[in-house]
Amino acid sequence: MTLRLYDTATRDVRDFVPLRPGKAGIYVCGLTVQSEPHVGHVRSAVNFDVLRRWLERSGYEVDFIRNVTDIDDKILAKAADQGLHWYELAQRMHHELDDVLAAINVRRPTYEPAATGHVPEILELIGRLVATGHAYAAEDGSGDVYFDVRSWPDYGELTRQRIDDMEPAGDADPRGKRDPRDFALWKGHKKESEPETAAWPSPYGPGRPGWHIECSAMARKYLGPAFDIHGGGVDLRFPHHENEQAQSRAAGDPFASYWLHNAWITTAGEKMSKSLGNSLLVPNVLQRVRGVELRFYMVSAHYRSTVEFSFEALEEAATSFRRIESFLDRAAPHVEGWVADYPPGFVAAMDDDLGTPAAVAVIHETVREGNRLLANGPSAELGAAYGQVVSMLDVLGLNPRDFATNGGDDKLTGVVDSLVRGLLEERAQARADKDWARADAIRDRLKAAGVEIEDTPDGPKWSV
Template sequence: MAGDGGVQNAATGLRLYDTASHEVSRFEPVQPGKVGMYVCGATVQSSPHIGHIRAGVAFDIIRRWFLRLGYDVTFVRNVTDIDDKILDKACADGEQWWARAYRYEREFTEAYDELGVMPPTVEPRATGHILDMIHLVERIVDNGHAYVVRDEAGELTGDVYFDVASWPHYGELTHQKQGSGDSTDEAAAVADAMGPSVDAAGEDKYNPVDPADLSEAKRDPRDFALWKRPKDTDPLDARWITPFGPGRPGWHIECSAMSYRYLDGMFDIHGGGLDLRFPHHENEMAQTRAAGYETARRWMHSAWVTDKGEKMSKSLGNGLSVPAVLADHSAWVVRYALGSVQYRSMLEWSDQTLAEAQAAYERIVNFISHAAETLGEQPDREEIAAVMADALPVDFVAAMNEDINVSRALAAVFTQVRAGNTLMAQPVPDDDARARLRGSLVAVRAMLDTLGLDPLADPWVDGGDDRGGEAAEHKALSVLVDAQLAARAEARKERDFTAADAIRDELAAAGITIEDTPAGSTWSVA
């Protein structure tokens, strides 16, 4: 779909929020017709929870809207597969750090797949880009914005710190004041509003404490590690030999290296969760520019999932694992719940949130199945995928173009559902009414597809399981086939055997076997 027919006229109205400017402004790509996105992915230390996946769904919707607008999108989502917590937890559990990282990387991938998040164009691992990071650190040192630490004997320790005082632009992303020690910066204010920043175990809930930040070797408390000396407990295969001594990368340098590696020259958007604004993205922006490279033109952040008003996190003990949630609810319902509000809005996770998503599913599937029954056909996936932004309802386009306002976009979906139901309420819809009904059906499915929610698209119709009583994909198939069987029964009652046979043959072609019994017709997947 990307690039088919070029960028749509609707694209000229797209406006997006920028964290650095605090403004919603018109989107203009770095390269005409192309969009480069880098979204910070998982630190694969443990299993994913719903709070982690919310950002994945949010930026998936943003990406899908760019595609619907006709842009060619390069979407990079990294994997942080080495850091203090991965090493420490692997050591505590008596396992290889890289084995732990890979196991949880697979869990994140499965969670993304199950919730309909499109695979990234590129998914680089931090450990695959060590040479890129070393080169970047060397550039920053050579440019006078970082310093290499030596011990009392003059030997290289492996520590390299970014010199914040040397970079006058530091703080531009989160609007902090240089050198004042002012605690009223935006990041701190947000954290304060969400409650105490330290949990019962003394761990920072929002920005994990980097042990290097406590080093006496730092010239300034604000300085942060670009490269880190190994701890005594670090295994030998988690250390790299560098011009500044043995060690491993700091967290922030990883994303600077990978974003530059894959998006140089077409870097439109850097995204991630709200908790990454500071220190991660602030530090990332500073070190990338200090190396002499351009950084993202626009920074976007998705808000947290909250549980009873508090950010969902492992340290709070309220993190709901993805498998646990999917055990009681279909994946479609969970995705709808995660993506049903604008990405910058906090999402309160509750039984009511999921109940509303389930009700939306039933309303949508009922409309799609009944409209197909009335029309005698269901538009195929190719037709739905080919509907570009300019052909979608104007209220949906306006909502998506105003900083991806999904709540308003869903309202536009249900406006079309109501219009279609009104047309079907006519005793005998005429040709004009049928044409309008088909238009509503196509529009509803294309809008849902933009949100990753077309019930007749992958992964919702690809296989299935029995989670939540009955998986969304099986429910959708059941509703659609039952509607066809009802139409066939009515045709047979009217002795219109040609129409009845046509329905049977259509279902057979789709792999559905019909068995007629004295109690009625049943079906199964051939």
């Protein structure tokens, strides 16, 4: 079966046909590093990490680019409020994002370009648009440069909108625009309100890039004028992705062949965001469940399905994953070797627009069969079931071994494991001596430290 993907541009599920045989180029819009990442932020990273893994399993060599926006109005404003340099805030938040993505096993991209590192490429692209009449410098002396939306007849094709039905672009003072919908490619430096460090020289005067142009320039640099897949959250379809496509194609680049968008994680029916005050910071969530369990919660939903976040649903997902993990732990001693393999149902689900809910159902079915085989002792069939479960978890980024030290220090993890196991041995001895008060006290001590104990037929297991 051929991999089929839902293309936002055509609003249809299409066979994936790469531009280059055996290779796939993916560009995903990353975060603006202005504040701590919440659960809604990282869903896109998880979903496109799964896409990348499945393409690689399907035999493709993948160039995966995920950018970082490290200069914009919000970063400047928040840095000023906190008494920080804008680049200091951006760097801090970038480090926090890296830690969070490592904790949920999102692989690093092939390249992770930042806007501030690509000003020459951005100015070159703006120059091409000005030269061809698709962009203009504002005549009000602001130093702003705008894309002329009416110069491009196909503007609005990605989201199927007419220009006259669109809201004005709110990214710059409208006084310098020919049309309220024109959007900023370059923002002239506002000397009174912005630090000198937030400006770069340009033919239009000192300033900084607009939001949309940076992605077009970086995608072109790392993937070329035409590439396979452009992805991001559904909220980026307009204006960000609409503007990216318009300016790139107006400059003569074919740009993306497929557009993929993941849906929101909501709370009380609204998009999870800082402005709504309902965000859930990932480090706080990871105090309640492990990174692998949070990832399992997100992967269990289809990437185009809205997820209404609740801790109850998260805990249910965590419990469900522990059943899978328990099978692996109990089966491992009875499996001498295994071969990577995927049940046909799993392959069919993943090839059908990354149907992860059906894929997870296949994992559960295989675990149930594995538990039945396990009751009869070691066998080739048990080894095959074990291998299939591990292989499927690998594709979804859910192999528990990947999380043992991910985002942490190997030596520190070993030290913690040794200390916890020492206490568990004391607890086991207390239970053997029928000293229930001491056994309960040790368990409570571990729980207070954030360590959960699960008693299994093969002995106690612990998790943070």
